[in-house]
Amino acid sequence: MMLQVKNMNVYYGSIYAVKDVSFHVEEGETVTLIGANGAGKSTILKTISGLLRSKTGSISFAGEEISNTPSHAIVKRGLAQVPEGRRVFLQMSVQENLEMGHYTQPGGTMDERITEVYQRFPRLKERYKQHAGTLSGGEQQMLAMGRALMSRPRLLMLDEPSMGLAPLLVEQIFEIIKELHAGGTTVLLVEQNANMALTVADRGYVLETGKIVLADSAKALLENDAVRKAYLGG
Amino acid sequence: MKQRFTIPMPARYGINIGLLVLFLIVGNLIVGGNLLPRAHSNNVIQVGFFIILAVSLNLSTGYLGQLPLGHAGFMAVGAYAGAIFWRSGLLPSEASLVVGLLLAGVVAAIFGVLIGIPALRLKGDYLAIITLGFGEIIRVLINNLPAITGGAQGLLGIPRYSTFLVVYICVILTCGAIHMLMKSRHGRAILSIRENEIAAESCGIKTTYYKVLAFAASAFFAGVAGALFAGNLGILVPGDFDFMASINILMIVVLGGMGSMAGSVIAAAILTSLPVVMQPLAQYRMIIYALLLILVMIFKPSGLLGTYDFSLSRVIERLVRRITAGRIKEKGAK
Numbered sequence: 404m405m406l407q408v409k410n411m412n413v414y415y416g417s418i419y420a421v422k423d424v425s426f427h428v429e430e431g432e433t434v435t436l437i438g439a440n441g442a443g444k445s446t447i448l449k450t451i452s453g454l455l456r457s458k459t460g461s462i463s464f465a466g467e468e469i470s471n472t473p474s475h476a477i478v479k480r481g482l483a484q485v486p487e488g489r490r491v492f493l494q495m496s497v498q499e500n501l502e503m504g505h506y507t508q509p510g511g512t513m514d515e516r517i518t519e520v521y522q523r524f525p526r527l528k529e530r531y532k533q534h535a536g537t538l539s540g541g542e543q544q545m546l547a548m549g550r551a552l553m554s555r556p557r558l559l560m561l562d563e564p565s566m567g568l569a570p571l572l573v574e575q576i577f578e579i580i581k582e583l584h585a586g587g588t589t590v591l592l593v594e595q596n597a598n599m600a601l602t603v604a605d606r607g608y609v610l611e612t613g614k615i616v617l618a619d620s621a622k623a624l625l626e627n628d629a630v631r632k633a634y635l636g637g
Numbered sequence: 638m639k640q641r642f643t644i645p646m647p648a649r650y651g652i653n654i655g656l657l658v659l660f661l662i663v664g665n666l667i668v669g670g671n672l673l674p675r676a677h678s679n680n681v682i683q684v685g686f687f688i689i690l691a692v693s694l695n696l697s698t699g700y701l702g703q704l705p706l707g708h709a710g711f712m713a714v715g716a717y718a719g720a721i722f723w724r725s726g727l728l729p730s731e732a733s734l735v736v737g738l739l740l741a742g743v744v745a746a747i748f749g750v751l752i753g754i755p756a757l758r759l760k761g762d763y764l765a766i767i768t769l770g771f772g773e774i775i776r777v778l779i780n781n782l783p784a785i786t787g788g789a790q791g792l793l794g795i796p797r798y799s800t801f802l803v804v805y806i807c808v809i810l811t812c813g814a815i816h817m818l819m820k821s822r823h824g825r826a827i828l829s830i831r832e833n834e835i836a837a838e839s840c841g842i843k844t845t846y847y848k849v850l851a852f853a854a855s856a857f858f859a860g861v862a863g864a865l866f867a868g869n870l871g872i873l874v875p876g877d878f879d880f881m882a883s884i885n886i887l888m889i890v891v892l893g894g895m896g897s898m899a900g901s902v903i904a905a906a907i908l909t910s911l912p913v914v915m916q917p918l919a920q921y922r923m924i925i926y927a928l929l930l931i932l933v934m935i936f937k938p939s940g941l942l943g944t945y946d947f948s949l950s951r952v953i954e955r956l957v958r959r960i961t962a963g964r965i966k967e968k969g970a971k
Binding site for chain 2: 492507547551554
């Protein structure tokens with residue numbers, strides 16, 4: 404099992420944001436957490452990557468407990484996160500952004516990995532010298548994903564990759580997620596765009612106000628009446 | 638294919654060293670050669686420690702992207718630590734000078750860590766207020782510990798170690814050290830925190846560690862500059878380190894361009910010399926000084942140099958390229 408979350412409870416001050424959430428991700432799977440605004444999806448990701456702490460329960464990553472590990476050490480163990488809203492280093496070049504993604508990795512492997520990322524995102528190669536701030540939204544999202552892939556993560560967590568992107572770009576991004584999945588990367592995907600997320604995922608969890616209300620295969624969720632009504636537009 | 642003209646690495650070092658020697662000779666002439674009235678020649682030394690102050694503040698403001706307002710506090714800590722050690726006369730003068738400067742830096746850095754750990758959890762205005770408070774606390778403490786610091790009367794009889802040469806060497810070491818830090822992988826980590834803290838964290842950078850590191854390094858050099866300040870005047874009064882002193886240093890950094898070391902150096906030279914040069918204008922000089930700041934902020938809000946860092950070698954390369962390009966064009970025309 405790649406990731407197992409048990410009884411996660413997260414508070415923002417007195418606000419109870421994530422209520423007793425448990426789920427897991429198997430090796431090689433693409434799993435998605437879907438739900439409306441404020442359902443607690445991003446909070447769960449932030450807690451897994453160590454930016455927030457759960458009051459109770461456990462988070463185990465590849466068999467090791469990480470619920471008390473500092474976030475930089477979690478990245479080093481092979482759990483990379485692409486944060487919400489395309490947080491790239493705007494004043495650094497594309498190449499420098501990728502180099503930052505290699506920060507926790509041993510020296511000597513960087514050039515090889517940059518070549519790999521450029522193969523996956525030829526668009527980034529074209530612009531390797533440009534400041535990341537001059538890229539379009541879709542390109543920035545690719546850069547954020549490429550940066551996370553630089554550490555060759557065992558589990559890649561994506562926080563709303565479709566946010567604020569034009570429909571065509573959203574399709575491109577999800578195409579890339581599919582390719583990553585086909586290449587054997589384990590992916591945990593958080594999305595509001597439930598339709599897209601469920602078409603690329605193997606399994607899905609539906610969140611509502613901090614609780615998991617449904618868990619099933621992606622296919623079954625796509626056909627589930629309640630899910631269709633609430634998230635897929637009828 | 639056209640080959641771009643580049644200066645090879647050893648020649649680049651040569652150019653830089655040549656420039657340093659040139660500055661040293663010119664500076665020595667000005668200070669030692671009685672070319673200028675004493676007020677002006679001492680100003681050259683003052684420019685020196687203001688460069689150190691600005692370059693070190695630039696580390697936490699320009700590179701790390703925080704806004705501390707208590708830089709004079711660190712300067713004060715270093716100044717008193719160095720001055721008290723020098724007055725004690727524990728070591729012969731040359732050794733005393735070096736140890737005193739290091740001690741000043743280290744004590745200031747310790748304060749930097751102590752303040753940095755709680756303060757750097759906050760951002761922007763909150764950090765500014767905490768550091769501002771810290772600066773004032775230091776000043777009040779110094780005022781009220783007459784047994785150690787001489788209190789409001791001031792600390793007298795500090796050996797005057799801060800000759801032009803000493804200050805000059807400290808400036809070079811400071812700029813060199815900070816330049817090397819920023820070119821290293823640690824520097825990259827510091828820059829990435831400025832760019833985007835969450836992204837930096839998701840790249841696996843120990844953001845708290847690097848924030849405190851940059852803050853402490855910044856305090857270290859402020860402490861050294863403080864000691865040089867003490868060794869220049871021979872007397873220290875707590876009033877030298879008030880809130881306005883911190884603002885003055887910040888002004889240099891902002892005017893030069895946050896994130897540009899060359900900008901800090903140039904702005905330190907301009908802003909420190911301006912009041913002296915404009916002495917004949919008497920009461921108008923503060924107006925001119927203020928106007929200058931306002932004009933720069935309106936027409937070049939990113940500061941004189943923005944985040945650009947100056948390299949003489951690069952300028953020469955560009956000139957040569959332009960000249961040769963012109964020649965090729967002429968040939969083509971014939």
